Amino acid sequence: MSFKSLGLSEPLLRAISKKGYETPSPIQAKAIPPVLEGKDVLASAQTGTGKTAGFTLPLLHYLSENPKQKFRPIRALILTPTRELAAQVYANVKEYSEFLNLRSAVIFGGVNQKPQIATIRQGIDILVATPGRLIDLQSQGALSLKRIEVFVLDEADRMLDMGFLRDIERVMKLMPEKRQNLMFSATFSKEIKKLAYSILNNPVQVEATPENTAVEVIEQKVYRVAKSKKTGLIIKLISDGNWKQVLVFTRTKHGANRLCEKMKKAGISAAAIHGNKSQGARTKALAGFKSSKIRVLVATDIAARGLDIPLLPHVINFELPNISEDYVHRIGRTGRAGASGEAISLVSADETTYLRDIQKLIDTKIPVEIVEGFEPDPNASTEPIKQGQNANRNRGRNSNSNKSVKSKNSNRNKNRNRRRNNDKRN
Ligand code: ADP
Numbered sequence: 286m287s288f289k290s291l292g293l294s295e296p297l298l299r300a301i302s303k304k305g306y307e308t309p310s311p312i313q314a315k316a317i318p319p320v321l322e323g324k325d326v327l328a329s330a331q332t333g334t335g336k337t338a339g340f341t342l343p344l345l346h347y348l349s350e351n352p353k354q355k356f357r358p359i360r361a362l363i364l365t366p367t368r369e370l371a372a373q374v375y376a377n378v379k380e381y382s383e384f385l386n387l388r389s390a391v392i393f394g395g396v397n398q399k400p401q402i403a404t405i406r407q408g409i410d411i412l413v414a415t416p417g418r419l420i421d422l423q424s425q426g427a428l429s430l431k432r433i434e435v436f437v438l439d440e441a442d443r444m445l446d447m448g449f450l451r452d453i454e455r456v457m458k459l460m461p462e463k464r465q466n467l468m469f470s471a472t473f474s475k476e477i478k479k480l481a482y483s484i485l486n487n488p489v490q491v492e493a494t495p496e497n498t499a500v501e502v503i504e505q506k507v508y509r510v511a512k513s514k515k516t517g518l519i520i521k522l523i524s525d526g527n528w529k530q531v532l533v534f535t536r537t538k539h540g541a542n543r544l545c546e547k548m549k550k551a552g553i554s555a556a557a558i559h560g561n562k563s564q565g566a567r568t569k570a571l572a573g574f575k576s577s578k579i580r581v582l583v584a585t586d587i588a589a590r591g592l593d594i595p596l597l598p599h600v601i602n603f604e605l606p607n608i609s610e611d612y613v614h615r616i617g618r619t620g621r622a623g624a625s626g627e628a629i630s631l632v633s634a635d636e637t638t639y640l641r642d643i644q645k646l647i648d649t650k651i652p653v654e655i656v657e658g659f660e661p662d663p664n665a666s667t668e669p670i671k672q673g674q675n676a677n678r679n680r681g682r683n684s685n686s687n688k689s690v691k692s693k694n695s696n697r698n699k700n701r702n703r704r705r706n707n708d709k710r711n
């Protein structure tokens with residue numbers, strides 16, 4: 286299978302080879318043909334499997350092969366849940382369209398809207414946007430979606446998790462009824478199917494499950510440790526192991542900041558990434574981490590999800606997530622593309638229930654170790670940190686992205702509420 290045999294045009298093939306891709310990934314091979322045929326498509330495949338090119342390449346092909354002369358109304362809209370993802374998708378659009386006569390722009394909140402409006406005014410074919418800023422600029426009359434021919438909903442599961450359903454519905458009303466719709470998602474839950482049903486017309490459904498699922502190639506380890514000794518232990522692990530690119534998860538924004546400061550004091554370059562950080566700070570942190578200038582990136586779940594940070598050797602859960610499914614998403618950041626990785630969790634007594642639930646979800650007993658000098662506190666309570674939030678933990682949302690992850694029970698509403706609470710914190 287080659288990109289050429291998928292029927293993509295010469296300028297696209299040139300951009301693809303410039304990017305260094307040799308063969309289409311499984312989800313690309315499955316999604317590109319029906320998108321090229323103009324069909325509505327629902328595609329699901331794990332994070333990191335190349336979904337962006339799966340919709341961008343055929344979209345660019347269509348737009349360039351069917352040019353609109355004279356003026357440029359916005360013909361394609363790509364909706365993504367976060368600023369980082371919007372920027373990432375936009376960067377891809379730019380790269381793949383390098384040899385085509387197409388113009389694109391990206392808009393998201395948290396930055397000055399004036400330059401965004403100015404770019405749109407000049408005429409663009411493709412708009413990458415987050416829902417908030419899109420609706421904002423549309424209602425100001427700065428842009429029109431009346432000429433949209435292709436609508437892409439990227440990271441659809443994340444969109445739902447972040448509570449963007451209403452916004453999506455609003456955006457849909459702004460577009461002409463006759464259009465092509467594409468929906469891409471990492472997971473394939475009942476909610477996603479429901480959303481797909483309301484957005485897509487006779488969709489072709491494609492899925493790709495990697496042979497080696499994440500959990501199987503990731504070496505998981507739990508360190509039992511006293512809560513007060515976690516910072517000391519994480520610094521020791523990173524220093525002793527001389528680990529270079531470490532993604533650390535904390536449960537709260539403040540926790541992320543605090544840990545980041547302590548790391549820096551210990552001489553380990555670190556940056557935090559979460560919802561309270563300015564766009565500039567987040568972009569800078571991510572760039573520093575990717576280029577290995579920053580050794581440790583401390584993130585909350587929301588901030589990290591969907592980010593394209595390839596092949597991380599080490600992921601550390603400074604705290605376990607209270608939603609078991611987030612554990613799977615977190616450790617999915619290591620061992621991507623089949624390379625092996627290590628996922629470490631620092632677990633204090635009050636996280637015992639979380640650990641039990643996670644092990645139940647992934648159907649695996651994670652090996653436990655204790656490091657001398659960082660022993661768990663024998664007197665600490667095993668009660669979860671916040672009572673009342675823990676009922677019906679981790680049920681439902683069966684993620685298709687992982688074979689070995691089994692969701693045994695379903696209690697979606699409660700889970701969604703918990704998630705909403707979590708989002709506020711992130
Ligand atoms: P997803 O949206 O599925 O999480 P991305 O589209 O962000 O994945 O792609 C993940 C990484 O894989 C990116 O770094 C991208 O450049 C790379 N990639 C995508 N397609 C290919 C390909 N065909 N060959 C090699 N690398 C690819």
Ligand code: MG
Pocket residue numbers: 336337439440591
């Ligand atoms: Mg993606």
